[in-house]
Amino acid sequence: MPAGLFPRYAAVLIALLAASSAPTPLYPLYQQQWKLSELTISVVFAVYPVGLLLALLLAGAQSDRYGRKPVTVIALIVQAVAMLLLAVAAGPGLLIAARAVQGIATGVAIGAAGAALLDLEAPGRPGRGALANSVAPPAGMALGVVAATVLVYLRPENTVMIYLALAVLFIAGAAMLLTGPEPRLRPPGSMRPSTPATATATTGATHINSAPPRRQLRVPATARRELRILAAAMVAVWALGGFYSSLGPSLLLHIAPDLPLAAGGLIFLAVTVTAVPAVLLTRAAPRAAVRVGSLAVPLAAVLTVAALHGGGPPALLGGAVLAGAAFGMVNQGSVRIITAPVGERHRAAVVAVCSIVNYLAMSLPAVAVGAVARTSGLATATHVYAVGTVLLGLAASVVLALAPRSIPNTEGH
Template structure:
């Protein structure tokens, strides 16, 4: 990376230093994931106003995730070739447009359109932002960027659902206010990104239409040195994100099933509990070996899922929130350990692609089970759907832990 001093001499705009650029990109990652979780408490208002089923709710949720997957698989490596700054600034502007579409939604089709645009923008932005954090990492603090990539997304999801829950409870026009606030934030961040140094080694001719089409071909890219870590962490990643998708989309419905007369904010606090516990666990485990953190996190998913399964039978919100907190701690451990296993060995030109593959695997695991859960809920009821979902996560986690025990320790 060229020095900040040299870059300042070449540009008319003021340039943020390494520390400021790191903080800006960390805040962008938080905002992107906050926007992804912010609709969770609002879904109940949409359901009440537009009278749609749990299956429709999971379709709305999955439209965002599937669009994000398309972006990750086609545009996840763009910032490695076109530069971090133009790719991220453009994605943040697109994110702001998505917030405007969602704020103006008058029905399910418009809501799905806003979520699709948001998913595309988020997929492009998250891989570019995560790679930029690695680029701006202080040399005297190695590993800080991998920790930030693990903590900031779950911190963002926690902040988004908490802020949205408060706005739903107290703000006027709750189905619009949260989106408008995020719109302003994304425009401000897009402008600020223009003040950061460019860290990617851009290639000549990459903006030509033929070259761009070539870059946008669907690809799965993992740094060769990161592949053993992916082999170790993949089952835990799938189990953790599948469970995260359940709490995000159906957690509020489960809270209402257990306690129909509880405050409306209770449903939103389920997902907040998951993400807050994940953030705290990831921060607490940052100094432990990555392999240990990843496997211990996967192990925690099992009691978390089982306690959540028991909550409807016990008619206990306490059991639901306790199970959610355990699952969240496991989620945080899995993501923290997995990202450290993947990102530390990756070379600078392989970072965005490796991150895009991680997110693609994560969101694929998050979306497909949730759609199936929505279908099962329509056919057999929420309680049966929860039981099948939880049992599947437990089985997958156990399989992953048994498999990890037979992998070489250097993985």
């Protein structure tokens, strides 16, 4: 396998996540130009993960059957179309539709590209694929926020350039992957997508049913057990990330209305930038990383509320930094633990299921808090969200403290 194939898929994953966060610094501009409410902004934000979830549910395991390369390339082309739709959007309707298309394309691509990184893991460097899957979200989202914030600061009236640049990037990424081989060791179509073989108990052999494969997501038993244990921690950090992604910019400008509109993206930037070193510093002990990250969630929520009671932007920034550290630790640790016992034929499905849990946690609470903000104000919505994330963080800590410590080294069937 060519040595340069791993960084190609890692770069694609980072670019996808950069595109996901690029609109965040633009939300205050959209809100001002089109007189949008916090609820509408939350819907604009949440429709992306909803599209992503649908893609993961319907096509999350298809690269197990058709191959990582063709699935990723097609998704990148659709992603470029979504960027063009965002560039020409002149109101909330097309903006919402474009974000939905973007979510669908991203859901298909991250399942395939994330599984490709696990396929390409070198025997001498175990954990590299899981590390790349953990670093890509915060690194990509940080790059997207930085690029969009800089462009908006330089040209506040121009919300198009970032999307055109990303469209070109995705076309180039598709061309780059087309020049390389398929990452999987086995040829596409040689196995059923995440569908269990039928065991023949009398002979001890395994018989592959010749019936048409069921296109479903199946998580092996060992990974399923770990997912149940880690679910509360995953939901807590992604829910907190969803708040900062959707309403973080509005909250900063609510606290400090004299700041320029472009400053809103700095809060989410603090989350994503802090997550990267947290991932790198906690590689060696994934379970300890998840435990510490879960405990950091309530503290981040408390600091966020303190920003509304005299703490101002410094408290909000402190909460964002702590939330980013929690996100990095929990995301890195959970990916490593859940994927550790998983074999090649279930990798795309497991990556897809983890993403489904994460993006549900990111989107649904964000829409709910947007609805609360519309009826009761942003301050009240922030308090409600903080209480919810505190409870989730504490619940995750209790579950992790009571959970068994051993991680099986074999795949469950």
